[in-house]
Amino acid sequence: RKEVEQDPGPFNVPEGATVAFNCTYSNSASQSFFWYRQDCRKEPKLLMSVYSSGNEDGRFTAQLNRASQYISLLIRDSKLSDSATYLCVVNGGGTTDSWGKLQFGAGTQVVVTP
Amino acid sequence: EAQVTQNPRYLITVTGKKLTVTCSQNMNHEYMSWYRQDPGLGLRQIYYSMNVEVTDKGDVPEGYKVSRKEKRNFPLILESPSPNQTSLYFCATRGQAYNEQFFGPGTRLTVL
Numbered sequence: 001r002k003e004v005e006q007d008p009g010p011f012n013v014p015e016g017a018t019v020a021f022n023c024t025y026s027n028s029a030s031q032s033f034f035w036y037r038q039d040c041r042k043e044p045k046l047l048m049s050v051y052s053s054g055n056e057d058g059r060f061t062a063q064l065n066r067a068s069q070y071i072s073l074l075i076r077d078s079k080l081s082d083s084a085t086y087l088c089v090v091n092g093g094g095t096t097d098s099w100g101k102l103q104f105g106a107g108t109q110v111v112v113t114p
Numbered sequence: 115e116a117q118v119t120q121n122p123r124y125l126i127t128v129t130g131k132k133l134t135v136t137c138s139q140n141m142n143h144e145y146m147s148w149y150r151q152d153p154g155l156g157l158r159q160i161y162y163s164m165n166v167e168v169t170d171k172g173d174v175p176e177g178y179k180v181s182r183k184e185k186r187n188f189p190l191i192l193e194s195p196s197p198n199q200t201s202l203y204f205c206a207t208r209g210q211a212y213n214e215q216f217f218g219p220g221t222r223l224t225v226l
Contacts, residue, residue, distance in 0.1 A: 043217035
């Protein structure tokens with residue numbers, strides 16, 4: 001079983017609509033959670049961190065559910081420029097990597113259509 | 115401008131011909147790492163380095179070597195490349211907040 005799992009999509013979303021998707025993680029000791037955005041095989045870039053209480057950044061809302069071990073990302077009022085692959089990233093902690101090993105999901109593709 | 119650079123960006127080579135992919139960062143970060151990205155598998159860590167002269171294996175280190183002789187550089191070495199090392203490679207650094215990773219632009223490697 002993969003440590004971080006995502007629905008690969010694609011999620012085809014009309015411009016202006018809302019889309020939401022989840023990511024599940026297997027390590028209950030995970031401490032930090034992030035969403036990264038990756039455009040067409042370019043380098044991933046941090047979109048937002050995910051906090052326990054949930055957080056919002058403009059049209060993007062991230063939620064964490066520790067009990068069920070998943071995080072979610074919701075995009076409101078989708079723009080064409082939101083088309084990308086969204087990577088779920090979990091900091092596992094408690095490993096030989098004292099900074100905490102980052103585990104990446106394979107990504108969820110979002111395609112916003114006119 | 116803060117950045118991570120990788121060279122070459124694209125490389126086609128043949129089995130067994132040693133190659134090195136360079137990675138350099140100007141952010142004075144201690145932590146650097148190498149990932150490979152393959153369809154459906156996400157990014158998998160090859161090696162990481164928490165500081166100069168300190169390197170350790172990630173999840174998929176077989177067939178790779180690294181060195182960290184100075185803080186800014188973290189080259190990835192393939193002594194004898196094989197076709198299963200055809201992939202998209204990313205170098206990354208990590209800041210003191212331990213959170214955000216900054217990635218290089220990627221190196222697309224094809225081993226024939």
